[in-house]
Amino acid sequence: MTAALPRQAAPPDEPRRPAENPRHKAKRRALTLLIIGLLIGVPAGYLVISANQSRNSGKDKEAKYAATGLTPVWPSKVQRRLYQVAPPHPADSVASYETNNWKTSRLYVQFRTNAAGLDAFLESMGARQEELKKGDVTIGARDQKVSGWHFTGTGPWWGLTHPQKNPAPTQDVVVNMSDPSSPMVYVVSRTVP
Numbered sequence: 001m002t003a004a005l006p007r008q009a010a011p012p013d014e015p016r017r018p019a020e021n022p023r024h025k026a027k028r029r030a031l032t033l034l035i036i037g038l039l040i041g042v043p044a045g046y047l048v049i050s051a052n053q054s055r056n057s058g059k060d061k062e063a064k065y066a067a068t069g070l071t072p073v074w075p076s077k078v079q080r081r082l083y084q085v086a087p088p089h090p091a092d093s094v095a096s097y098e099t100n101n102w103k104t105s106r107l108y109v110q111f112r113t114n115a116a117g118l119d120a121f122l123e124s125m126g127a128r129q130e131e132l133k134k135g136d137v138t139i140g141a142r143d144q145k146v147s148g149w150h151f152t153g154t155g156p157w158w159g160l161t162h163p164q165k166n167p168a169p170t171q172d173v174v175v176n177m178s179d180p181s182s183p184m185v186y187v188v189s190r191t192v193p
Contacts, residue, residue, distance in 0.1 A: 069148055070095040075109055083107040083169050083189035086124050088117035093184070097147065106190045107169075108147045118175065118183050125162055125171055132158040138172040143188045151186075154178045166192050 020028075075096040080086045087094055091111040099106045113121065122129055136159035137151045144150065151157050151174060162171045169191040176184040 070097045075107060079107055084125060085109050085187050085189045087111040088113050088120040091117060104190050104192055106188055109187045112182055112184045115181060127160060127162045131160045134158055137174055139174050139188050149186055
């Protein structure tokens with residue numbers, strides 16, 4: 001035979017809770033479902049957005065590194081600082097391409113600017129416009145082949161080489177002065193890691 005356990009009586013000073021009405025019960029359940037939905041939905045939504053951004057970033061990088069020639073983009077800030085090539089403002093028709101190997105890294109950049117922009121660009125490299133030599137195409141055949149540049153069209157072509165001690169880059173610059181108010185600038189900056 002089992003003995004019946006005594007029930008604990010409610011404390012005499014606490015009032016009894018009234019029974020929960022159906023409307024209040026429905027509101028409480030709806031609020032509970034909403035909270036559970038948010039606790040699951042917000043992190044899940046964040047994961048989906050994050051995954052899409054990560055995948056898109058990978059595609060952008062893949063396209064950048066799959067490029068096999070000049071692409072119509074400004075060089076990144078890191079590239080501009082490393083290769084000491086900063087296209088001036090204003091500049092248009094900007095395109096760039098970087099190659100790297102164990103021996104030498106190169107950045108190819110082209111842009112069109114105005115006369116003041118050309119001066120500012122050369123000055124940012126540590127050169128002056130007076131150093132440009134008429135008819136001097138300083139960018140070699142190998143670099144012309146890699147970049148797709150041909151310096152045989154309408155000129156005059158002006159060029160200079162700005163050598164620096166390693167690890168600072170050496171820049172070869174060619175400028176098409178067929179329109180002196182809007183020169184087209186071609187630069188190959190190379191550095192030895």
